[in-house]
Amino acid sequence: DTAVSQTPKYLVTQMGNDKSIKCEQNLGHDTMYWYKQDSKKFLKIMFSYNNKELIINETVPNRFSPKSPDKAHLNLHINSLELGDSAVYFCASSPTTGSEQYFGPGTRLTVT
Amino acid sequence: AQSVAQPEDQVNVAEGNPLTVKCTYSVSGNPYLFWYVQYPNRGLQFLLKYITGDNLVKGSYGFEAEFNKSQTSFHLKKPSALVSDSALYFCAVNIVNRDDKIIFGKGTRLHILP
Numbered sequence: 001d002t003a004v005s006q007t008p009k010y011l012v013t014q015m016g017n018d019k020s021i022k023c024e025q026n027l028g029h030d031t032m033y034w035y036k037q038d039s040k041k042f043l044k045i046m047f048s049y050n051n052k053e054l055i056i057n058e059t060v061p062n063r064f065s066p067k068s069p070d071k072a073h074l075n076l077h078i079n080s081l082e083l084g085d086s087a088v089y090f091c092a093s094s095p096t097t098g099s100e101q102y103f104g105p106g107t108r109l110t111v112t
Numbered sequence: 113a114q115s116v117a118q119p120e121d122q123v124n125v126a127e128g129n130p131l132t133v134k135c136t137y138s139v140s141g142n143p144y145l146f147w148y149v150q151y152p153n154r155g156l157q158f159l160l161k162y163i164t165g166d167n168l169v170k171g172s173y174g175f176e177a178e179f180n181k182s183q184t185s186f187h188l189k190k191p192s193a194l195v196s197d198s199a200l201y202f203c204a205v206n207i208v209n210r211d212d213k214i215i216f217g218k219g220t221r222l223h224i225l226p
Binding site: 048 | 144146148150153154155156157158161163200202206213214216218219
């Protein structure tokens with residue numbers, strides 16, 4: 001029983017394409033997040049949603065758009081992909097704001 | 113501004129010896145502090161947290177951490193290291209307000225020598 005799942009695990013695409021990454025949690029948590037981990041393993045928060053409402057929207061290009069159809073899902077859509085978008089993207093969830101987070105396995109995005 | 117520092121990129125410890133992974137923070141309010149571990153090609157796993165109360169917190173896999181307010185530190189410790197503890201460790205700080213923003217340190221690679 002995977003608590004936080006992401007699909008796909010690997011995504012290889014060309015510059016200029018549009019792609020989506022899906023995230024689902026079956027923990028009943030109220031809050032979900034998207035993180036980007038670069039090649040040096042530096043982890044940066046991108047978005048945070050609480051009960052489907054956007055809480056955090058860090059300084060990311062507006063080519064990135066999160067969508068939360070319900071409390072258990074937070075998808076990430078990326079338009080006009082660029083080489084610099086290559087990274088591992090992690091979804092996470094937490095029971096409430098400020099509590100520990102549970103991470104998905106990550107999606108490795110490679111833009112060529 | 114909030115920040116978290118992990119001063120060591122890598123820590124090498126012999127199996128069976130005690131280990132310490134350092135973390136210091138800078139916040140303007142009362143911090144919520146966390147440690148996470150990341151194994152290769154995996155997501156982060158929560159180890160332990162400090163919110164309030166006893167300065168020594170115990171977590172998963174025999175790890176513990178001590179909150180030191182005067183030194184603004186939250187070092188991760190384990191009395192006896194295992195080879196399986198080799199991984200990337202992240203310290204994180206959160207000040208719970210409307211924004212719920214969490215800041216991660218850059219990570220420390222722990223290498224346990226058999």
